Amino acid sequence: MSFSLSTVFRPLTRAVTYTRWLHQLIASVAGTLAGFVHGGTFRSTGMEVWLWIAVLPVPVLLAAALIPAVRRVEGLQAQLLLTPGPHGPEERAGTGISTTPSLSWRDRGRTAGWLLLRLAVGVPVSALTVQLPVLSFAFLQAAAGHRTHFRGLPAIDAPQGWYALLVPLPLVVLLAVAVSAGSLMAAAAGLLLGPSPAERLTVLEARTERILEHNRLAQELHDSIGHALTVTVLQAGAARAAGSPEFTDRALAAVEETGRQALTDLERALRLLREDVPHPAARPVLADAERLLESARAAGSTVRAELSGPLAALPGPVSREGYRMVQEALTNVLRHAGPVPVSVRIAADADALELEVRNPMPASPAPVAVGRGLRGLRERAVLLGGKAVAGPDEDGEWRVHARLPLARLR
Structure with missing residues (x-):
């Protein structure tokens, strides 16, 4: 049992868990900026805001993927945030993630796929990072006997003490999603940002x-x-x-x-x-x-x-x-x-x-x-x-x- 608990809580003690989480949150920055440019985005309600954030930057990301230096920037960011351990030249070379600019159209295509994947994973993780802690707070308020109605969440009109049992559940779900998504992006970085045959x-x-x-x-x-x-x-x-x-x-x-x-x-x-x-x-x-x-x-x-x-x-x-x-x-x-x-x-x-x-x-x-x-x-x-x-x-x-x-x- 002790082994199982240590396995469950080990991600909380690893710095790479939080750097990968940060990497996913950064992916929604482009959508947020695009939302400010696109009038009326943040006047939407519920999940519509996050859908706009996920859709609006797609053309910009596809255009950015054509710039050779973007692959280098994404590779450096992936090495620093997705891979654990030291980040000296030798350690970075062993991550399987390239930091050279795009040399071919195939490299540009892989970079475009990487940017779209970052957006597709990062926006849901960002949405859950915002909403699930609010949901835990709503359960806490309901357990204290207060009615709650936060934007984007269903109202709790009949507060009861048993809601206290639900307080940690959203946080556990959030941690599980962040760890799983971080592992997914680390594996995908090796495929989409890994060295091309010419680089090898x-x-x-x-x-x-x-x-x-x-x-x-x-x-x-x-x-x-x-x-x-x-x-x-x-x-x-x-x-x-x-x-x-x-x-x-x-x-x-x-x-x-x-x-x-x-x-x-x-x-x-x-x-x-x-x-x-x-x-x-x-x-x-x-x-x-x-x-x-x-x-x-x-x-x-x-x-x-x-x-x-x-x-x-x-x-x-x-x-x-x-x-x-x-x-x-x-x-x-x-x-x-x-x-x-x-x-x-x-x-x-x-x-x-x-x-x-x-x-x-x-x-x-x-x-x-x-x-x-x-x-x-x-x-x-x-x-x-x-x-x-x-x-x-x-x-x-x-x-x-x-x-x-x-x-x-x-």
């Missing part, structure tokens, strides 16, 4: 873009930090083995430069993840490839480089991704083969950019595992419409080769 597609595309951007940042951090750590480990080991102060100084300088660049990349990635920073630091491009070559040389590798073509004029996406691909290829050389001779070729022409990194394979090569680095290298090439391959060639060298088309990007 836009949200999905934006979410996909964020996921891809995060994946790209993860790949860049893997390439940059992995390269820096690999160079640092090799430099530290070589300096300890050499036992030469001069070599140690050069190694420390190389570690400092590599670490500084890694910190720059890390800071740029973190800035991109913060929405309040609109202009993150610039990403390195192939025009900065000499930095990678010097880093590999400082780690003990003999690097033979061949750079040709207008590298500085390459499209931004190709140049940035090409830099990361060369970085990953050199990192793999240092990590798996050590400080061995490396051949790097970067060639650009009008049609394509070609990247090639070669190095001798170790005498006892370990089993080749396709890790995140090589997989990311191939993914970068595919996203740009190109192709990348990695593996041993017929000369017994490990070869990484990528070709990225340029014609369609210019």
Whole structure:
């Protein structure tokens, strides 16, 4: 029994009960204003006044539904008054109620249906909100022995004490109607003001873009930090083995430069993840490839480089991704083969950019595992419409080769 009573009285303790009630009362404002404009509306008696309030604003609401911004206003109002709980950006997004202006005639039609439904539900609720408390007061007066005759209600000409039993009944009915109508409007808002297929597609595309951007940042951090750590480990080991102060100084300088660049990349990635920073630091491009070559040389590798073509004029996406691909290829050389001779070729022409990194394979090569680095290298090439391959060639060298088309990007 206690559970049943708590279920019955729970709506009285919830703020959303009263905000939904307010939402329904607001719906009759347009009809009330139209009644003032239309002379004689409030000289009617009984339910005629409420019928006028329900009918007069219909043309105005249909015309208002054609205005794109009306859908936004109605969506915001529905989110604030019909949905319980916090109303921050994330919570509002989870209500299933859209706050974007009408983008199509279908959106306008749904908005018109919503406005008419608000009027059809709000006016009866407003009428009951006015009349039922008056009826409870009439029963109270009758129980006290007074004759009552309020406008719009039947007269009580024979007051009796038993009318006191009827005093709470109109209020209970009013609460039940307000709660039920509020739940109805909350459900209808999701149908009539919910996102359209075009909006859902836009949200999905934006979410996909964020996921891809995060994946790209993860790949860049893997390439940059992995390269820096690999160079640092090799430099530290070589300096300890050499036992030469001069070599140690050069190694420390190389570690400092590599670490500084890694910190720059890390800071740029973190800035991109913060929405309040609109202009993150610039990403390195192939025009900065000499930095990678010097880093590999400082780690003990003999690097033979061949750079040709207008590298500085390459499209931004190709140049940035090409830099990361060369970085990953050199990192793999240092990590798996050590400080061995490396051949790097970067060639650009009008049609394509070609990247090639070669190095001798170790005498006892370990089993080749396709890790995140090589997989990311191939993914970068595919996203740009190109192709990348990695593996041993017929000369017994490990070869990484990528070709990225340029014609369609210019």
